[in-house]
Amino acid sequence: MDFSLLLEHVFKHITLTQEEQSYFVSLLNVRKIKKKQYLDQEGDISKGPAFVTRGIMRSYSLDKNGFEHVIQFAPPGWWIGDMYSIVKQKPGRLYVDAIEDSEIVWLWKSDLDRLYSDIPKFERFFRILGENAIVAFENRLISTLSLPAIERYAQFCRLYPSLTESLPQKQVASYIGVTPEFLSKMLNSPAPK
């Protein structure tokens, strides 16, 4: 098991003794998820938060017409999950699946709670993660409410250049909130690159 990406990420915000680090690592679980396989489905109670170490994961909701709406993409180094379900330990509204063969490191919610009590520094760590997530959501909401589709697309490309390359357009369309047909037309008609 190679937890170096996650540990590196943790050390950016807090420092741990060797002992604390071992304890933290002992709570980690690893799982490989093949393309198109689910980590969570709607109605599941999420086991806990997941940190992507390989591949690309994604969370999305399904509307009553059967359309997918991407809430988040998670390349390596990012966390993913249905926050509602994780926090409240109730059935969630999101699907979480792998866009490419992926590998995640995850913790049980109960272990996470234990971790908070045993090593309060992790309260800080996840407090900071939460702050960053809120900032990201705030930005996305601003874009969604105030920019036309083509600028939302431009912003997506600026923000996630690597994803823009590696994702099917269909997924990007779902993220920025348009149909795949419309995104295709946008990209091909006005300024044909």
Add this chain to the structure above:
Amino acid sequence: MDFSLLLEHVFKHITLTQEEQSYFVSLLNVRKIKKKQYLDQEGDISKGPAFVTRGIMRSYSLDKNGFEHVIQFAPPGWWIGDMYSIVKQKPGRLYVDAIEDSEIVWLWKSDLDRLYSDIPKFERFFRILGENAIVAFENRLISTLSLPAIERYAQFCRLYPSLTESLPQKQVASYIGVTPEFLSKMLNSPAPK
């Protein structure tokens, strides 16, 4: 100064000794804000997070066409601010103003950081607040991406019945992401009450 609403709110998530409570209270600042007055404007560096004790506050962004897009309403008992600016201490993108004469309790970002170090329980408190904020943003994003305007309105009414009553329709329209004219038509034409 009456901090009871805020303290009550804090005690829902953590317990404090008398001494800790006094220290916390010593960091608090109070400010009255009259209707239409600003707490923060775009480009300001936010002093720190604000907790509403009276009135209704709101945060919004301004797009290049001069239209407002409400990010959040904050009646008493809610926190408000430009999270990006608070966390990074850089110029923000949001305006924060009072919809009605209001009163807030706020902390300097620097005092908040001190508080985290001096009383780590506050790491937990704000970690939990952050979790809840993320859940709220996740829900709003799902609605924005997957529901038609009329259902976003219905959901708003369900979620904030008290606000639906007390806010000008214009504000609600801005929150759900439609023009005031369109909201008016929606409400008057199909099912006339």
Add this chain to the structure above:
DNA sequence: CGTCTATTTGAATGTACTCAAAAGCGGTGG
């Protein structure tokens, strides 16, 4: 009252969607 802002209403317009069908692309098995 009078002014300023919010709401309503209408007509014209535009952005994005639906449905349908063709073309492209990638992976898989023979």
Add this chain to the structure above:
DNA sequence: CCACCGCTTTTGAGTACATTCAAATAGACG
């Protein structure tokens, strides 16, 4: 290695939801 199958992308025509602009009406506040 090629052929086929399924999925993604493209393209087009018709449509719908929501906006813009304009003007009239109604409310709120001093």
